[in-house]
Amino acid sequence: MGTTGEMARPAQVDRTLAAAPQSVAYARALIDTVEPALPPDVRQRARLLMSEVVTNAVRHGAGTAVRVQIRRERGRLVVEVRDDGEGFEPDPSRPDPTQGSGWGVHLVATLAQEWGVDADGGTRVWFALDVADEELHAVALQHHRPGGLSAAV
Template identity: 45%
Template sequence: MEAHTLELTFPPEPGSVAQARTQLCDAMAPDLQDEQVETLRLLVSELVTNAVRHGDGGESVEVNAHWNAEVRIEVVDHGHGFQPTPRFGRSDEPGGFGLYLVGRLADQWGVETTDGTTVWFVLQRH
């Protein structure tokens, strides 16, 4: 199975979420099942939204994708970094569910906080 890589850079603005989602899904859809494309679409949207909201605001958001036997997506912002914490708000309060969804839908995920914040996830291909 051939390995593919896509590295993208976006301005830290809300419109970048749709751009990232569209570019990644268009590039990867020929190699994935429809269900995996929909999961990818949701998780990329959540992570890029978080990077735009919580990043530095002055530096670009980077999205790196690698796929062959598995799909690995990394979203990088150059903010101050953070440690994910469990969500304690009521379920009807808006926001705060992005990393919860990543944890439920991804096969693996994590956060690295050297030189900003990198949130990554892995989807196993079926």
């Protein structure tokens, strides 16, 4: 438990944001609010992918709101972003370097262990990052002792 005055981190987050550019930074920061705290590598990838997916929802969704859901589930971090626009399914295999588009979904497809998209009543993009192995590695590093001995956890 934290000290007096600290807010407890939730196990899951569910927020509806305006479909506006300033919502991207807010959504990215929501990654840091999920408990238990994420290992640094997972946190960095989750923040990058959240930025890309929310940017796409704001830029291409043509809606007024973006719903962001984040949860820990069976050793994974699962993030869902849904816009309230008309919906479309992006093609992750064809980023267009001349247009500067298509890279967000390509990054999700490359960096996430699982991901998906559906376009029924808006576009919903979700991705999952494995956390369990990263957490075990982080715990092992924290308990490593000089001389090559590790403390039992």
